[in-house]
Structures are given as structure tokens and as C-alpha cells.
Amino acid sequence: MTEHNRGETAAHSPTWPTSVAVIGAAGLIGAGVVERLAMETITDTVYMTDLRDNVLHAHAIDITEAQILGGNTRTRLVVGPPADGSPVDLVIVAASAPETPDGDRRDFLRANLKLLQLLLPDIENLAGEHGAVMLLSNPVDVLAEALRQLSGISPDRIVGYSLNDSIRFRAAVGRELGVSPERIAGLVLGEHGDGQVPLFSGLTLDGKAVDLGTAERVRIITDITGWFSRWSALKPGRSSGWTTPLGVAQVVKAMATGEIHPATIWTGSVESLPDSFISLPTRFEQGRMVSALGPVSETEKEGLTQAATSVEAAAAQALQDFRSAI
Numbered sequence: 001m002t003e004h005n006r007g008e009t010a011a012h013s014p015t016w017p018t019s020v021a022v023i024g025a026a027g028l029i030g031a032g033v034v035e036r037l038a039m040e041t042i043t044d045t046v047y048m049t050d051l052r053d054n055v056l057h058a059h060a061i062d063i064t065e066a067q068i069l070g071g072n073t074r075t076r077l078v079v080g081p082p083a084d085g086s087p088v089d090l091v092i093v094a095a096s097a098p099e100t101p102d103g104d105r106r107d108f109l110r111a112n113l114k115l116l117q118l119l120l121p122d123i124e125n126l127a128g129e130h131g132a133v134m135l136l137s138n139p140v141d142v143l144a145e146a147l148r149q150l151s152g153i154s155p156d157r158i159v160g161y162s163l164n165d166s167i168r169f170r171a172a173v174g175r176e177l178g179v180s181p182e183r184i185a186g187l188v189l190g191e192h193g194d195g196q197v198p199l200f201s202g203l204t205l206d207g208k209a210v211d212l213g214t215a216e217r218v219r220i221i222t223d224i225t226g227w228f229s230r231w232s233a234l235k236p237g238r239s240s241g242w243t244t245p246l247g248v249a250q251v252v253k254a255m256a257t258g259e260i261h262p263a264t265i266w267t268g269s270v271e272s273l274p275d276s277f278i279s280l281p282t283r284f285e286q287g288r289m290v291s292a293l294g295p296v297s298e299t300e301k302e303g304l305t306q307a308a309t310s311v312e313a314a315a316a317q318a319l320q321d322f323r324s325a326i
């Protein structure tokens with residue numbers, strides 16, 4: 001374990017999360033998340049782990065120097081897990097098999113499920129009895145459901161990052177209406193990817209409800225569901241390394257303050273939905289993710305049920321394939 005920065009903590013009032021572990025912290029997303037947590041002083045200590053130890057150290061040095069430039073060195077970066085084996089408040093999993101844009105989504109799921117299984121003891125030890133676990137690795141909802149089934153971690157302490165879908169929805173609505181996306185508020189729930197459910201019923205422009213016609217809705221849905229193939233066609237060899245760390249920082253801050261935000265959570269507390277993981281409006285309350293789903297239209301409700309069913313089936317199939325392969 002190497003420690004970077006012995007930051008001053010005296011002026012800091014102890015608030016959740018005091019410690020965060022990022023698994024996969026040498027990767028694009030993992031390192032970006034560490035950078036945001038440190039630069040915005042969202043936590044006191046970040047533990048960084050990855051297979052690529054040299055890259056991990058390089059990121060730790062680089063981010064520590066960026067903190068000096070930013071004038072705030074309070075967050076301490078530690079390469080490696082807590083030396084005394086103590087748990088952390090939040091475990092962020094960004095470890096992943098290399099992305100293959102041309103690959104089959106199932107291959108990717110298979111590889112990341114295998115990785116999740118490999119990392120399970122570390123995740124459980126780091127989370128301890130009370131820590132929350134945030135998954136970033138894709139397919140995030142299916143892996144969250146698999147983690148629920150594989151681990152002893154209570155399902156309401158598992159959360160998947162899904163904010164990007166809502167950002168892309170706001171961008172698409174802005175394009176359709178010819179207005180700046182900052183003026184749009186709107187959420188995407190359901191499954192990350194094709195099973196996403198844009199909440200047209202809650203869409204606002206400058207805080208006022210917007211009622212879009214069928215043709216406008218169809219164009220917006222085509223826009224957001226086409227995002228991944230447009231990105232893959234670029235063959236960039238990278239994921240969304242700017243948006244995602246910024247979004248993760250926002251989500252962690254929302255969790256800390258109990259603010260409602262979209263995230264992939266367990267549907268167990270939502271009566272009408274199958275037992276699974278999908279994106280819902282959510283709040284972090286007393287260490288647990290709880291649904292804050294308000295009224296939605298019948299079509300949206302149907303979409304959420306379909307998404308939960310699809311994630312449940314994909315996780316069951318992947319776990320079955322995985323078990324029969326070992």
C-alpha cells in the first residue's frame with residue numbers, strides 16, 4: 001500500500017462517504033472517478049485497486065499533483081486496499097474486460113460476470129456489513145442482479161450507475177425542440193441500453209411540462225436507442241470517460257445528501273415489478289437504496305415491467321451458462 005497526500009481532515013465534518021474503494025482504478029472510468037472524488041473532495045480517502053499496478057501508481061501521482069494545482073489536497077489517495085482490512089463506506093466497481101465494439105454483448109456479459117465472480121471476495125470484504133456497492137461495469141443492470149444472487153450483500157446496498165441515459169435523453173429532446181439541453185429535465189428509467197424507458201410524462205422545459213406528439217417521441221426514442229451503435233461505429237476504443245466520472249461524482253453527492261436521482265436499484269420494494277434490477281428514481285436512506293418512483297403512465301409502467309423481466313432473464317441465463325462452464 002502506498003499513500004499519496006496526507007491531507008488535512010480537521011476542518012472536515014464527517015459525512016458519508018468518508019472512504020471509497022475504486023476497483024479498476026487504472027482504467028479510463030475508474031481513474032476518472034478517482035480524479036473527480038479527489039478534486040471535488042467528496043470523500044476523505046480513496047483506495048485504488050487494479051491489476052495494472054504501474055498504471056495505478058502513475059494515476060495516483062498525477063491526480064495528487066492535480067490536487068495541488070487545484071488548491072485542495074484533503075482527499076488522501078491510497079494505492080491498494082485498506083492495510084488493516086477495514087471496510088469502506090462505498091465500493092465502486094469499474095473493473096472490466098476490454099471493450100470490444102464489434103463483439104457480441106453476451107460475450108461481454110460472460111467476461112464481466114466471470115470478472116465479478118473473481119472480484120466477489122474483495123467486493124464483500126471492502127463493503128463489510130454496511131458499505132454500499134456501486135457497479136459501473138456493463139451490462140450494469142444484469143451484473144447488479146447477478147451480484148445480488150452471488151453475494152451476501154443485501155440487495156438494497158447494491159446500486160448501478162445509469163445517469164448517462166437521462167443525459168442523452170435531455171440532449172435528444174433538446175435537439176428535437178431546438179433548445180439547449182440545460183433547459184430540459186427528464187429521466188430515463190428501465191434497462192441500460194435497448195430496454196430503456198424515457199419518462200415522457202415527467203419531461204419539462206424551463207420547469208414546465210412538455211407534451212410531445214407521437215412523431216416527436218418516435219424521433220427521440222430512435223435518437224437515444226441509436227446512441228450506442230453511433231458510438232461503436234466510431235471505433236474509439238474508449239468508453240464515455242468525460243461524462244461518466246462527472247456523473248458518478250454527482251450521484252455520490254446525491255446519495256450523500258439523500259437527494260432523489262436515477263440509479264439502477266433492486267425492484268424488491270416496488271410492488272408491481274418483477275424481482276430484478278432496473279433504473280428508477282431513487283434515494284439513499286440510512287445506507288439503503290430506496291425507490292422514489294412516483295406516478296407514471298400505463299405505457300411507462302409496462303416498459304418498466306418489461307425491462308425488469310428482461311434483466312431478470314438475462315441474469316438467470318448468464319448465471320446458468322456460467323455455472324455449466326465451470
Ligand SMILES: NC(=O)c1ccc[n+]([C@@H]2O[C@H](COP(=O)([O-])OP(=O)(O)OC[C@H]3O[C@@H](n4cnc5c(N)ncnc54)[C@H](O)[C@@H]3O)[C@@H](O)[C@H]2O)c1
Pocket residue numbers: 023024025026027028029030049050051052094095096097098099115118119135136137138140161162163164238239240244
Ligand atoms: N454504467 C455506465 O453508464 C458506464 C459508462 C461508461 C463505461 N461503463 C463501463 O465501465 C467499465 C470500465 O470502462 P473503462 O472504459 O474504464 O474500461 P478500461 O478498459 O479502461 O478499464 C478497465 C480496468 O479494469 C481493470 N481490470 C480488469 N480485470 C481486473 C481485475 N481482475 N482486478 C482489478 N482490475 C481489473 C483493467 O486493468 C482496467 O484498468 C466497462 O465495463 C464499461 O462498459 C459503464
